[in-house]
Each structure stands twice: as structure tokens, then as C-alpha cells.
Amino acid sequence: xxxxxxxxxxxxxxxxxxxxxxxxxxxxxxxxxxxxxxxxxxxxxxxxxxxxxxxxxxxxxxxxxxxxxxxxxxxxxxxxxxxxxxxxxxxxxxxxxxxxxxxxxxxxxxxxxxxxxxxxxxxxxxxxxxxxxxxxxxxxxxxxxxxxxxxxxxxxxxxxxxxxxxxxxxxxxxxxxxxxxxxxxxxxxxxxxxxxxxxxxxxxxxxxxxxxxxxxxxxxxxxxxxxxxxxxxxxxxxxxxxxxxxxxxxxxxxxxxxxxxxxxxxxxxxxxxxxxxxxxxxxxxxxxxxxxxxxxxxxxxxxxxxxxxxxxxxxxxxxxxxxxxxxxxxxxxxxxxxxxxxxxxxxxxxxxxxxxxxx
Amino acid sequence: xxxxxxxxxxxxxxxxxxxxxxxxxxxxxxxxxxxxxxxxxxxxxxxxxxxxxxxxxxxxxxxxxxxxxxxxxxxxxxxxxxxxxxxxxxxxxxxxxxxxxxxxxxxxxxxxxxxxxxxxxxxxxxxxxxxxxxxxxxxxxxxxxxxxxxxxxxxxxxxxxxxxxxxxxxxxxxxxxxxxxxxxxxxxxxxxxxxxxxxxxxxxxxxxxxxxxxxxxxxxxxxxxxxxxxxxxxxxxxxxxxxxxxxxxxxxxxxxxxxxxxxxxxxxxxxxxxxxxxxxxxxxxxxxxxxxxxxxxxxxxxxxxxxxxxxxxxxxxxxxxxxxxxxxxxxxxxxxxxxxxxxxxxxxxxxxxxxxxxxxxxxxxxxxxxxxxxxxxxxxxxxxxxxxxxxxxxxxxxxxxxxxxxxxxxxxxxxxxxxxxxxxxxxxxxxxxxxxx
Numbered sequence: 001x002x003x004x005x006x007x008x009x010x011x012x013x014x015x016x017x018x019x020x021x022x023x024x025x026x027x028x029x030x031x032x033x034x035x036x037x038x039x040x041x042x043x044x045x046x047x048x049x050x051x052x053x054x055x056x057x058x059x060x061x062x063x064x065x066x067x068x069x070x071x072x073x074x075x076x077x078x079x080x081x082x083x084x085x086x087x088x089x090x091x092x093x094x095x096x097x098x099x100x101x102x103x104x105x106x107x108x109x110x111x112x113x114x115x116x117x118x119x120x121x122x123x124x125x126x127x128x129x130x131x132x133x134x135x136x137x138x139x140x141x142x143x144x145x146x147x148x149x150x151x152x153x154x155x156x157x158x159x160x161x162x163x164x165x166x167x168x169x170x171x172x173x174x175x176x177x178x179x180x181x182x183x184x185x186x187x188x189x190x191x192x193x194x195x196x197x198x199x200x201x202x203x204x205x206x207x208x209x210x211x212x213x214x215x216x217x218x219x220x221x222x223x224x225x226x227x228x229x230x231x232x233x234x235x236x237x238x239x240x241x242x243x244x245x246x247x248x249x250x251x252x253x254x255x256x257x258x259x260x261x262x263x264x265x266x267x268x269x270x271x272x273x274x275x276x277x278x279x280x281x282x283x284x285x286x287x288x289x290x291x292x293x294x295x296x297x298x299x300x301x302x303x304x305x306x307x308x309x310x311x312x313x314x315x316x317x318x319x320x321x322x323x324x325x326x327x328x329x330x331x332x333x334x335x336x337x338x339x340x341x342x343x344x345x346x347x348x349x350x351x352x353x354x355x356x357x358x359x
Numbered sequence: 360x361x362x363x364x365x366x367x368x369x370x371x372x373x374x375x376x377x378x379x380x381x382x383x384x385x386x387x388x389x390x391x392x393x394x395x396x397x398x399x400x401x402x403x404x405x406x407x408x409x410x411x412x413x414x415x416x417x418x419x420x421x422x423x424x425x426x427x428x429x430x431x432x433x434x435x436x437x438x439x440x441x442x443x444x445x446x447x448x449x450x451x452x453x454x455x456x457x458x459x460x461x462x463x464x465x466x467x468x469x470x471x472x473x474x475x476x477x478x479x480x481x482x483x484x485x486x487x488x489x490x491x492x493x494x495x496x497x498x499x500x501x502x503x504x505x506x507x508x509x510x511x512x513x514x515x516x517x518x519x520x521x522x523x524x525x526x527x528x529x530x531x532x533x534x535x536x537x538x539x540x541x542x543x544x545x546x547x548x549x550x551x552x553x554x555x556x557x558x559x560x561x562x563x564x565x566x567x568x569x570x571x572x573x574x575x576x577x578x579x580x581x582x583x584x585x586x587x588x589x590x591x592x593x594x595x596x597x598x599x600x601x602x603x604x605x606x607x608x609x610x611x612x613x614x615x616x617x618x619x620x621x622x623x624x625x626x627x628x629x630x631x632x633x634x635x636x637x638x639x640x641x642x643x644x645x646x647x648x649x650x651x652x653x654x655x656x657x658x659x660x661x662x663x664x665x666x667x668x669x670x671x672x673x674x675x676x677x678x679x680x681x682x683x684x685x686x687x688x689x690x691x692x693x694x695x696x697x698x699x700x701x702x703x704x705x706x707x708x709x710x711x712x713x714x715x716x717x718x719x720x721x722x723x724x725x726x727x728x729x730x731x732x733x734x735x736x737x738x739x740x741x742x743x744x745x746x747x748x749x750x751x752x753x754x755x756x757x758x759x760x761x762x763x764x765x766x767x768x769x770x771x772x773x774x775x776x777x778x779x780x781x782x783x784x785x786x787x788x789x790x791x792x793x794x795x796x
Contacts, residue, residue, distance in 0.1 A: 046451050047451045047454075047455075050447055096786070142569075145541075149541050149542070149546065149567065156782075156786075157782075158782075158783070159547050159550050159779055160466075160542075160544065161543050162470055162490075162543055164474065164786050167787070167788050178477070178787065179478060256443060256444075257475075258470045260466060260467060260470055260542060260543025261541075261542060261543060262467050262542045262543065262570070266571075268443075299445065299448070300448060303448065304452075314436065314438075315437050316399055316436070319398075319440055320399060
């Protein structure tokens with residue numbers, strides 16, 4: 001009844017091809033964006049920012065990068081942590097060497113450096129496919145970890161290879177460093193995430209995205225219809241790594257603020273991000289963020305759920321419950337909805353269109 | 360599908376609402392101390408013992424004295440599985456309860472909290488771990504790492520083996536190997552060992568053990584066995600320790616030339632190798648065992664005199680003792696703050712309390728901890744206390760103390776600590792404190 005596009009006529013190609021062709025979707029999206037811009041900065045506490053919003057946005061952006069690479073172009077990658085580290089360390093090196101440089105430019109450069117490494121790691125993908133490619137990208141993860149542990153120059157000769165977020169301003173407002181207010185960091189991150197997501201959405205519905213999907217679905221057929229595998233695969237690696245690099249830079253500069261190389265270990269970066277896109281939905285922009293939200297929020301939920309019910313459980317037992325539940329939920333999702341949370345959202349929308357008279 | 364939708368909406372909704380509702384404040388004049396612990400995850404075997412020790416001391420002091428200076432202590436464990444993101448969750452969730460000190464027992468979480476401590480005004484106590492440069496209280500007033508740091512410890516290692524070889528001049532042209540967990544923690548002492556290597560003329564070679572290889576280490580030990588170092592030092596944690604000791608014995612490296620950091624010297628590290636680990640030594644800054652009056656009190660009050668129950672909770676083990684020692688120093692800081700300020704203690708007052716810890720022989724005697732630790736004094740500029748280091752040896756069944764208290768080479772270490780501190784402070788645009796003279 002409410003969610004029906006009856007009567008919405010399009011009179012131009014542009015109107016027909018917009019991201020949200022249904023008006024209700026559009027309104028909902030903009031309402032959500034206004035909500036996201038206004039409510040957390042006004043009413044949010046540190047817990048909301050530090051524990052929920054920051055990690056969801058940073059890891060969501062990384063998941064989006066991996067989704068471009070794995071979900072859209074079909075190139076399995078386990079090197080996410082490596083590219084995150086490249087982005088973060090590049091950001092740190094550039095901003096400490098040129099403190100005056102606008103940090104938006106630094107983000108862009110960090111993403112580009114990550115993209116260059118992405119292309120290098122992506123070269124074998126022309127010959128290697130599937131699981132074998134996953135192993136070569138795994139090399140990226142370990143190689144980068146090895147580098148950041150050993151090349152002291154990368155961390156400005158810090159005795160324990162730590163990098164941190166120095167204080168930086170944007171338009172006269174302190175947006176980075178421990179003294180920066182959370183709302184300022186949040187709004188900047190939201191802006192970056194919004195712009196990059198918009199770009200990604202337009203990329204995947206355009207020529208480049210279609211060629212990625214063609215390569216993913218069947219590379220020989222794609223070649224026969226004139227898609228060059230070299231350019232397509234490498235562009236997926238470059239753009240995916242660009243996103244992951246920026247996500248990694250945000251992860252360190254806004255979320256963790258001061259890290260040692262352990263923060264980029266495979267079990268805290270590459271695997272969780274892969275799970276995010278599996279649970280969120282392969283080949284879906286929305287799914288990347290839904291997956292990130294799910295993985296970040298589930299432990300947060302469990303930790304607050306039991307105390308809220310006044311059940312006195314030691315916190316390490318909750319941790320064990322989390323391990324069990326997490327494993328169980330992954331299996332459950334893979335059986336019930338292999339296409340992920342994004343697909344669930346789609347089903348909800350389809351049901352809504354028929355509501356209240358399903359046929 | 361309907362079920363799924365229901366679950367999902369409830370799940371996300373509750374996750375967002377729950378933390379907002381769960382903020383509760385501690386009682387007016389009680390002392391709130393959160394304990395960030397890990398009884399799960401890759402370092403659980405060590406984390407459980409530390410957690411038990413921390414709990415035991417607070418339990419004892421609550422039952423015996425009713426708290427500190429008549430104030431009730433409220434302590435709470437928050438499990439984070441050695442994962443920094445979970446630790447951040449704990450920190451932010453418990454921040455509303457006005458914690459007086461953070462006590463992370465993890466390198467990753469320590470680094471995250473170093474800049475945070477100053478902003479949130481919650482002092483950070485990283486007892487013998489974390490960021491060595493924080494020893495310079497002029498740059499890092501909110502961070503404490505007494506009684507001693509990794510760099511002081513590494514210098515004590517060199518001093519100790521120098522004495523064992525009959526003089527520091529005998530270190531010339533000796534070969535010293537260093538095996539470490541590949542992380543910020545593991546590589547931290549390398550720089551100091553290199554500096555001392557130039558000074559005393561020994562050759563240093565290092566072997567990194569990545570997280571993924573913690574339980575293998577064959578390739579490292581094969582190379583070590585070929586190089587035949589005169590001494591091996593180890594900076595390990597978790598499963599890495601026990602594996603290194605087994606590999607050392609497997610590749611025929613003499614145990615009496617193998618010395619571990621204070622995080623590599625617990626029963627859990629040596630027991631798997633049992634008699635083969637005999638002769639392995641490790642540093643510590645407090646004595647192992649259950650000899651003192653303090654231990655008797657803990658046995659009586661925390662465990663109700665039940666030695667079986669106590670043993671189940673790692674009573675007397677090295678890392679358990681470390682937890683106790685840590686809790687004892689927190690209590691000292693709290694006591695100083697209460698005696699000085701009275702009223703509701705704030706983070707700032709607790710910081711003052713920690714900064715004025717003066718653990719003398721008399722004070723140790725009062726605490727019933729004679730022989731448990733060595734006197735040290737924290738000052739405004741010196742947050743390390745430059746405490747001395749003790750060496751303990753595994754005799755096949757238990758740890759026994761085999762050395763006197765070895766003083767670190769303060770003249771070498773202190774300038775390096777100050778340099779590291781000022782460099783790190785530069786990153787954050789900190790200003791040096793003027794009120795420390």
C-alpha cells in the first residue's frame with residue numbers, strides 16, 4: 001500500500017536510470033542520510049561512535065572494496081589486511097612528512113598507493129583462478145605484515161613499529177587525533193564513505209561494472225564479446241584496493257588511532273572482512289555495510305544483552321557464547337540465505353510491495 | 360523467512376538500544392576498577408592466571424579490610440580476548456562508571472589507550488609492558504609502567520650474563536641470539552640490545568616468530584642451532600613460550616643459556632617440557648611462590664583457606680603473582696589518593712596517587728609482602744621507577760630465584776627512554792610538563 005510505484009512515470013532516460021527509481025526508496029534513503037548526519041553528532045556518546053559507528057564505517061568501506069574485487073569481479077582475495085595496512089602506513093608517512101597537506105588529499109594518495117600495490121598483486125590473476133588466486137593474495141597479507149614489522153622507515157623509526165593519528169585540521173576544525181571531537185571525525189568519515197559509495201554504485205552499474213560481472217560469470221564468454229581480461233581484472237584489483245586502502249587508513253586514523261603491526265593480523269582484518277561480504281551479500285553495495293554492521297554489532301549486542309536481562313554471566317562466558325553463536329549463524333545463513341543480508345532486504349521490499357494483499 | 364526477519368530486526372534494534380540503557384553508576388564513595396582480562400583467545404592460558412591474581416588480591420583486601428581506607432572497591436572483569444576492538448568496547452562501555460585506572464595487559468590495547476588516557480583523564484597502568492617511552496612522565500603524565508620497562512630489563516639481561524661470564528669485558532665477540540614474537544612488543548628491545556652490543560662488542564642476531572608460526576618455530580631453531588649462540592634471549596607470549604622451550608631442547612640448545620622475558624617465565628610455559636626445561640631462566644620483578652604473609656592472607660580470605668581451590672585458581676604461580684602484584688600497586692595508588700584528597704576520588708587524583716607511590720621496605724613489610732617485590736619510587740618525571748630485575752630458574756618442577764636483584768643500566772637506558780618519549784610526544788603535538796623538576 002505504502003510502498004508501491006504505481007503512478008510514478010518517468011519522462012527522461014536520466015530519471016529512469018537513477019539509483020533509486022522508486023520514489024519511496026529515494027525518500028527513505030535521504031531521510032536516513034539526514035538522520036545519520038544529524039542524530040549521532042547531536043545525541044551520540046563515545047560508546048556509539050567508538051564501538052559501533054566508527055568500526056562499521058571503516059570496515060564497511062573495506063568490505064565494499066573487497067566486494068568490488070570478489071563479489072563483482074569474482075577474484076577471491078585474502079589480502080585485505082595487507083591493503084589496509086598499506087593504506088594506513090601510507091597515510092601516516094604522507095601526513096607526517098607533509099603536515100600541511102589537506103587530509104582529504106592524503107586519503108586520496110593513500111588510496112592510490114594501495115591501488116598500485118593492488119595491481120601488482122593482481123597480475124597473477126590473469127593466469128590463476130579461484131582458490132589458487134586466494135593463496136597468491138594471501139601472500140600480500142603476509143608480505144605486508146613482514147614489511148611493516150621490519151622496515152623501520154615505515155613507522156618513522158618507532159621502536160615498536162607503531163603508527164598513530166597526529167592532530168590534523170580540516171576547514172579549521174580539528175578532525176583527527178585523540179583530542180578531536182568524535183562528531184567531527186564521524187562527519188568526515190560519513191562524507192568520505194558517502195562519496196566513495198556513490199562512486200562505487202555508479203561504477204558497478206556502468207560499463208566497468210558490467211565488464212567485471214561478465215568476467216566473474218564466465219571469463220571466456222566475456223573475452224569473446226570483446227572484454228579485455230587484463231584491463232578488467234586489474235581495474236578491479238586497483239579500485240578494490242583503493243577502497244580497502246582508504247578504509248584501512250580510516251581504521252587506524254579515526255578508529256584505533258595508535259596501532260602496532262599486530263592490528264593488521266589476518267584474524268582481525270582479512271577474515272572478518274571476508275565474512276562481512278559473505279554474510280552481507282556478494283556483489284552488493286548495501287550488503288557490504290550490512291555485513292560489517294552484523295559482524296561488528298553481534299558481539300556488542302551479546303555483551304549488552306545478558307547484563308540488560310540482569311543475568312549475571314561472567315564476561316568470558318559471553319565470549320564463548322559468541323564463538324558458538326557466530327559459527328552457528330554463519331552456517332545458518334549459508335543454508336537459509338546464501339545470497340546474504342542484502343538479499344533478505346530485497347525480499348522484504350518485494351513483500352512490502354504486495355502488502356497488505358499478497359497474491 | 361518471517362522468522363529471519365523478526366530475528367534480524369530485533370537483533371539490530373536491541374544492539375543499538377542496549378548500550379544506551381546499560382549505563383549505571385557506581386556507588387558514591389566506592390572505588391571503581393575495571394579489569395580488562397582475557398580468558399579466551401590465543402593468549403588465554405596466560406590471561407586466566409593474571410585475571411585470577413588480580414581478582415584474588417581485591418577479594419582479599421575487601422574481605423580483610425573492607426576495602427581501602429574503609430572505601431569499598433568495586434571491580435569488574437571485562438573479557439576482551441586480547442583483541443583490541445573488543446578492548447575498546449570494554450573501555451568505552453565501562454567509562455561511564457568512572458574508572459580510576461585502566462589496566463589492559465595487552466600491547467595493542469595499551470597503544471590504543473596511551474593517547475586516550477590524557478583525553479578521558481583515566482590513568483593507564485601498564486606494569487612492565489606497553490610503551491617503554493612512557494617511563495618519561497614529563498611527556499606522558501597519564502601513563503605508568505613501573506616497576507620497570509622492557510629496555511631496563513634488556514639491560515639487566517646483559518648485566519646478568521656479563522656477571523655470569525666473569526665480567527662485562529668477556530662479552531666481547533660473544534654471540535647473542537634473540538627470538539621474539541613478531542609484533543611491536545617483541546621487537547621493542549632490539550634497538551637497546553644493538554646499542555649495548557656496540558658498547559660491549561657482542562654480536563646480536565634476531566629471529567622473528569610470526570603469530571601464525573608460534574607453535575612451530577622449527578625453521579628458526581634450526582638456524583639458531585647452526586649459529587650456536589652463546590646465549591639466547593626470548594621475548595615471547597602465549598603458546599610461543601612453551602614451543603620455543605621444547606624446540607630448544609629438541610635442537611639441543613643448552614637450557615642454561617636460554618633466558619626469557621618476564622612474560623615467558625610462567626609454569627604454563629615450562630611445564631609441558633617438564634624436566635627438559637630444567638635450567639631455563641626468566642626475568643621477573645616479583646618473587647614467585649607463596650611464602651609471604653600476603654599470600655597467607657589471600658589463601659585465607661580469597662579462597663577461604665581451601666588450598667585445593669586456591670591451586671585451581673593458580674595460587675602461587677608466576678603470572679598469578681603478577682596479577683596480585685599489579686592489584687597491590689593499584690591499591691597503593693588508590694590509598695595515596697584517598698589519604699591525600701579524601702572525598703570522591705577522580706582520575707586526576709588517582710594519577711597523583713600513582714605518581715606518589717613509594718614502595719619502601721617498611722611499606723612492603725606493612726603490606727605483608729616482604730621479599731615479594733623490591734622497593735621502588737615513582738616520581739613526576741620517572742614513571743618507571745627503574746626497578747631492578749630478578750632472575751628465576753625452572754628446576755623441573757617449580758621456579759626458584761637464582762639471582763640477586765639486578766639493577767638496570769640506568770645511564771644507558773634513561774636517555775633512550777627520554778628520546779623515545781619525546782619522539783612519540785612529537786607525533787601527538789604534546790607539550791612537556793613544566794612542573795616536574
